[in-house]
Amino acid sequence: MTDSQSKPRQNPASVTASQPQQSELWRVVVLNDPVNRMSYVVMVLRRVLGFEEERARRHMLEVHESGRSIVWTGTREQAEAHMFALQQWHLTAIIQPDEG
Amino acid sequence: MKQVEIKLNISAVAPLLDVIKQAADDLRDTLAIAATFPEEDADFTETWTQELMAAQNSDVRELLGLFDSDFFTEGSISIDSNNCESLLRGCAAVRIRILARWLQEVPSEIIEDEDAPVAEIPDELRLPFAAYTFLDQVQKIILEHLNPAVSE
Numbered sequence: 001m002t003d004s005q006s007k008p009r010q011n012p013a014s015v016t017a018s019q020p021q022q023s024e025l026w027r028v029v030v031l032n033d034p035v036n037r038m039s040y041v042v043m044v045l046r047r048v049l050g051f052e053e054e055r056a057r058r059h060m061l062e063v064h065e066s067g068r069s070i071v072w073t074g075t076r077e078q079a080e081a082h083m084f085a086l087q088q089w090h091l092t093a094i095i096q097p098d099e100g
Numbered sequence: 101m102k103q104v105e106i107k108l109n110i111s112a113v114a115p116l117l118d119v120i121k122q123a124a125d126d127l128r129d130t131l132a133i134a135a136t137f138p139e140e141d142a143d144f145t146e147t148w149t150q151e152l153m154a155a156q157n158s159d160v161r162e163l164l165g166l167f168d169s170d171f172f173t174e175g176s177i178s179i180d181s182n183n184c185e186s187l188l189r190g191c192a193a194v195r196i197r198i199l200a201r202w203l204q205e206v207p208s209e210i211i212e213d214e215d216a217p218v219a220e221i222p223d224e225l226r227l228p229f230a231a232y233t234f235l236d237q238v239q240k241i242i243l244e245h246l247n248p249a250v251s252e
Contacts, residue, residue: 033133034208035196037236039243040188047185053249080138084148087135088155090192094136 025098026079028072032063033092044089045071048082073098101245103180106238110175117167119231123197124160131156132193156193163190177238184242191235198235202228 030045038060045056049072062069072082079095086093131152137145166177166187179187202225203211210216214233221229 033196034211035199036192037239037243039247040192040239043188043243043246053247076138083136083138084152087133087152089189090132090196092133092136095138 024076025073026076026095027070027098028079028082028086029094029096030059030063030069030071030086031092031094032067036091038064041091044086044091048085048089101179101181101184101242103178104241104245105176105178106241107176108171110172113167113234114172115227116231116234119198119202119228120167120194120235121164123194123201123231124164126197126201127156127160127193129153132196156189159186159190160193161190162186163194179242179245184246188239188242191239195232195235195239198228198232203232 030041036044041060041063042053042056045051045059046053049056051059059069059071072079076095083093083095131149135149135152137148139145139148162183163186166179171177199211206221206225206229210220211232214236216229218226218229
């Protein structure tokens with residue numbers, strides 16, 4: 001079974017080079033998809049991000065109704081790890097700078 | 101999660117396996133969902149993609165493994181805590197591919213309706229639709245056993 005919780009950075013040098021401000025915050029955004037059932041998305045958010053059921057369900061509904069939900073904000077490296085784990089579960093996830 | 105044994109109708113499921121295997125073949129060298137990358141660096145994206153591909157292939161193999169020769173003698177599949185997460189992901193990957201390959205023209209309200217009347221599905225798409233729905237039901241059973249309180 002694959003470890004979906006985190007992915008070690010494979011090429012840290014390249015990331016550091018394009019990330020001049022280490023303290024900058026990044027968002028992990030989950031986008032809506034037409035396939036995965038709601039309970040699946042809730043389960044994935046709980047597994048990957050450690051959410052409680054209610055919080056995971058809130059984000060799932062936001063994805064379903066608004067097409068996207070910011071599920072996590074923090075360091076870029078951790079955001080990448082979450083994004084990778086979400087992609088392993090076949091959710092469409094992106095990261096973007098947190099612009100406040 | 102306790103071990104769950106699901107008894108299936110072999111003659112009903114066997115035709116669906118052809119569709120599932122075709123979708124699985126597609127997924128050998130293609131991600132179910134095109135990945136977005138945090139970096140434009142080619143080496144980084146290559147590594148990222150390869151790791152997703154390796155995980156996807158492992159999950160799809162686990163799913164196909166449910167329907168080995170034992171399935172055709174016993175007519176049942178067995179799910180437990182060792183394979184449930186991999187099977188959930190494998191089902192998701194194959195469903196995404198079935199949708200992309202065969203069901204693009206089917207209206208989303210039918211795709212999303214578990215009880216969609218078969219008559220509304222064109223003849224040539226009924227098998228892929230049945231495979232898509234079958235894997236959805238496998239996921240549903242696993243999710244219900246992982247969290248009995250879960251509901252849609």
